Amino acid sequence: MRTQVGIIGAGPAGLMLAHLLAREKIESVVLEVRSREYVQERVRAGVLEQGTVDLMRAAGVGARLAHEGLLHRGIELRFARGRHRIDLSELTDGAAITIYGQNEVIKDLTDARVATGQPIFFECATVSVHGFDAEQPTIRFAHGGTEHELRCDYIAGCDGFHGVCRSSIPASALTLYERVYPFAWLGILAAVAPSSEELIYSHHERGFALHSMRSPKLTRLYLQCAPDEKLEAWPDVRIWEELDRRFEIDGGWSLKRGPITHKGITEMRSFVAEPMQYGRLFLAGDAAHIVPPTGAKGLNLAIADVRVLARALAEYYRSGERAMLEEYSRICLRRVWKVQRFSWWMTAMLHRFDEHNAFDARRQMAELDYLTSSRAAAQSLAENYVGLPIQW
Ligand code: RFL
C-alpha cells in the first residue's frame, strides 16, 4: 500500500488533517486503533474557539455545528460567594466561543472522510512507524487479521498522548517539558437542562468546580478532586452535594439535578515535546503537547497544529518547496507555549492547592479581584479564551 501522507490517529487532529489534505487533493490513509463507535462516543472537550469554528465552516464541515452549536458571548467567574461575568465579545471585538461536543466534531469529520472515499481504518492493531529519518517512511499495522505495510512520503503522528509516534523518536532528539498537578477533575454528564446560560468557573475553598453543557438538555459538570480519586467513592448524591457547595453564592442559586449518564476522572498535566518534528515524522495535537483542561484549549490547539501542517504539506506538493515544513515545529510552538501559559494560569488561579499558605490564598483572591475589576486584565483573559490568532 502506498500514499502521500500516513496519518496515525482519528481524533480531532488526525481527522481534520485528513480533511484539509483531501481538499488540497493530497492523498492520505488514516489509521486508528479504536472502533468508530468508541471514538465517536468518547466524552471529552466541549468548547470551540472562534478560529476552530471559522475553520470548520470554511472547510465545509460546519453545517451541523451552525445548527446545533451553542454560541456563548461570555463566561461567569465565581469566588468569595460572588458572581462576575466576563463579556468575551465586548472585550474582543465580537469574538465568541461555541459549545459543541468533541464527539460531534469527530462525527462530522468522520462522515466527511468517508464521503471522500479515501481510506480510514478503524480497529488497527500493532501500529508501528519506521524509516522516517530517511526518504521513505513506512507504517506497519494489522487490520482484520492481516499485516500491512503502508509506504508514504510523510507520517503525521496524531495519536494522542499515549500513542506510538512520539515514543518512536530517539529520546536524545526530544526535549520534554512537564508539570503534573496535585489534583484531578471528576466530570459528569447529566440529563438535565443547564442551570446557567453560560459556563461557570468557580473558585472555592473546597476546590474548583465548573458548570458547562452539551445541549439545552445535557449539563456537563466538573469538580476538583484528589489525583488518585476513585469513582466508587463518589455516589451521585455526594457529587451533587459537593457541586452545590462549590457553586453557592450570596443571594442564592440552585443547580438542577438529573440522571447522571457518564462519570470520569481526568488527570491534570502540562506537557510539551520539542521539536514537533523528526525527519519525515510530524507530531500534532496531544501527541506533542497536553494542557490542563481549565482553559478549554486541548482540542483547539490540536486543530491549530494541523492547520499549519496541512498548509505546509500543500505548499510542498504544489511547488516541491519544503521551507514551511521545516518551519512547522517553530510556528506551532509559538502558539503552544502561549496556550500552555494561559492554561497553567487559569489552573493556578482557580484551584485549591494543598501546599498553599495564607499568603498564597490572599494572592489568589487578589488575582480574581483584579481580573474582575480591571478591563485590561479581563481583556487578556478574553483574548486568550476565544483563541489567539494564528501566526504563520
Ligand atoms: P486524541 O483525541 O487523543 O486522538 C488520538 C487518537 O489516536 C488514537 N491512537 C492510535 N491510533 C493508531 N495507532 C496507535 N498506536 C494509536 N494510539 C492512539 C487514539 O485512539 C485516538 O483516537 O488526540 P488529538 O487528535 O490530538 O486531540 C486532542 C483532544 O482530544 C484533547 O486535547 C481534548 O479533548 C482536550 N480537552 C479539551 N480541549 C478543548 O479544546 N476544549 C475543552 O473544553 C476540553 N475539555 C479535554 C476537555 C480533555 C478532557 N479529557 C478527558 C482528557 C475535557 C476533558 C475531560
Ligand code: PHB
Ligand atoms: C467542557 O464542556 O467539557 C469543558 C468546558 C470548559 C473547560 C473544560 C471542559 O475549561
